[in-house]
Amino acid sequence: MIPLKLQIILLLFILLAIVQLTRMITRYKLDLKYALLWILLTMTALLLVIFPQLLxxxxxxxxxxxxxxxxxxxxxxxxxxxxxxxxxxxxxxxNKIKNISQELGILRYEFESYKKNIGKE
Amino acid sequence: MKILIIIPAFNEEENLGDLIKKIKKYDNENNLDILVINDQSTDETSLVCKREGVNVIDLPCNLGIGGAVQTGYKFAAMHNYDIAIQVDGDGQHNPEYIEKLIEPIIQGHSTMVIGSRYIEHLGFQSSSVRRMGIWYLKYLINTLTGLKITDPTSGYRACNKEIIQLFSSNYPKDYPEPESIMYIKRKGLTVLEIPVIMNERIGGESSINLHRSIYYMIKVSLAILFDKIRKESF
Structure with a gap:
C-alpha cells in the first residue's frame, strides 16, 4: 500500500491545513460560506490518508x-x-459593486447639486 | 410630462460638446432634461458637460455601457420621469428625431421605441462587416421571438415609465442593446421601430473594434439564447 513515512508526512500536511482553515474561520478572515468546499476537501484527504484502502x-x-x-x-x-x-x-x-457604484454616482451628483443650492440661499 | 435624455459616455470629449449643443438647439423650449453618465473617462468628458451646463454623473468605477445606461434609468426612476431617451455619446444620433421617438410612447402605442438606420437605409449605414453582424442578430431575434427589429444594436431608444422601472431593477451588462429587446419581449411589453438617419462618429473611438467583434457576436448570441429559455419572472 502506502509507505508509513509518506502517510505521516501527508497526515501532517492535512492537519496543518485544517488548523489553518479553522484559525482563519474563527478569526473571521475566511467566510464559512466559502470555506465549506475547502473543509470537504481536507476531510476527504484526511479520510484517504488514514484509510488508503478506501482509494x-x-x-x-x-x-x-x-x-x-x-x-x-x-x-x-x-x-x-x-x-x-x-x-x-x-x-x-x-453585481454588488455595480449597484454600489451606480448608487454612489447618483448620490454624489445629488449631493453636489444640494450643496450648490445651499450656497445660493 | 418629465423627459430625461440619458447619454452614456466614455472618453467622448470630442463629440459630447456638439451633441449637447445640438440637443439644446433642438429643445429650445427646454422640455428635456439631459443627464450624461460619465463612465470613468480618462479625458475631459465630465468637464465638457459642466462647461455646457449639463448634469453629469461621474461613476466611481468603469461599469461598461450596460452599467452606465442603467445608472441613467435608476436616476429616471428615482426622479419619477415619464420618458427616458437613450442617446449615444458619440454623436451618431441626431436629436431631431426625439419627437418622433417619443410620439408612440405618449400616444400609448408602444412601451419602447428604437431608432433604426435600416428602415429607410439613409445616412450612415455602418461598415459591411457590422451590417452582417446586425443582419444576423436581426434574424436570430426574429426566429426566437417573432419580433422584426431591423436595427437591434441601435442605442437610440425611448422608453416609458414601465420600462424605466424594469431597467432600473435589471439591465443587461456588457452589450445590452439586443439582449434588452429580448428582455422586454419576455416581459410582454412592446417594441416599435421608427426610421432615423445616423451620422458617422467624428472623433474618439468606438468601444467595439475588430478583434472584439467576434467576442461580441458570441457573447450577444449566447445572451439572447439564454434569455429565450429564461422564465418570465426573472
Missing amino acids: SKTANILSIETPTNALFLLAILLILAIIFSLTIALSRAS
Missing part, C-alpha cells in the same frame, strides 16, 4: 485501473468545484 475501493467501483488515477480524478473534480464556486462568488460580488 482502491473507489477505483474498483469506478473501474479505474490504478488507485492513483482515481485520486487524480477525485482531486480534479473537487478543485473544479472550488473554482466554480469562486466564479459564482465573483459574479455576485461584481
Whole structure:
C-alpha cells in the first residue's frame, strides 16, 4: 500500500491545513460560506490518508485501473468545484459593486447639486 | 410630462460638446432634461458637460455601457420621469428625431421605441462587416421571438415609465442593446421601430473594434439564447 513515512508526512500536511482553515474561520478572515468546499476537501484527504484502502475501493467501483488515477480524478473534480464556486462568488460580488457604484454616482451628483443650492440661499 | 435624455459616455470629449449643443438647439423650449453618465473617462468628458451646463454623473468605477445606461434609468426612476431617451455619446444620433421617438410612447402605442438606420437605409449605414453582424442578430431575434427589429444594436431608444422601472431593477451588462429587446419581449411589453438617419462618429473611438467583434457576436448570441429559455419572472 502506502509507505508509513509518506502517510505521516501527508497526515501532517492535512492537519496543518485544517488548523489553518479553522484559525482563519474563527478569526473571521475566511467566510464559512466559502470555506465549506475547502473543509470537504481536507476531510476527504484526511479520510484517504488514514484509510488508503478506501482509494482502491473507489477505483474498483469506478473501474479505474490504478488507485492513483482515481485520486487524480477525485482531486480534479473537487478543485473544479472550488473554482466554480469562486466564479459564482465573483459574479455576485461584481453585481454588488455595480449597484454600489451606480448608487454612489447618483448620490454624489445629488449631493453636489444640494450643496450648490445651499450656497445660493 | 418629465423627459430625461440619458447619454452614456466614455472618453467622448470630442463629440459630447456638439451633441449637447445640438440637443439644446433642438429643445429650445427646454422640455428635456439631459443627464450624461460619465463612465470613468480618462479625458475631459465630465468637464465638457459642466462647461455646457449639463448634469453629469461621474461613476466611481468603469461599469461598461450596460452599467452606465442603467445608472441613467435608476436616476429616471428615482426622479419619477415619464420618458427616458437613450442617446449615444458619440454623436451618431441626431436629436431631431426625439419627437418622433417619443410620439408612440405618449400616444400609448408602444412601451419602447428604437431608432433604426435600416428602415429607410439613409445616412450612415455602418461598415459591411457590422451590417452582417446586425443582419444576423436581426434574424436570430426574429426566429426566437417573432419580433422584426431591423436595427437591434441601435442605442437610440425611448422608453416609458414601465420600462424605466424594469431597467432600473435589471439591465443587461456588457452589450445590452439586443439582449434588452429580448428582455422586454419576455416581459410582454412592446417594441416599435421608427426610421432615423445616423451620422458617422467624428472623433474618439468606438468601444467595439475588430478583434472584439467576434467576442461580441458570441457573447450577444449566447445572451439572447439564454434569455429565450429564461422564465418570465426573472
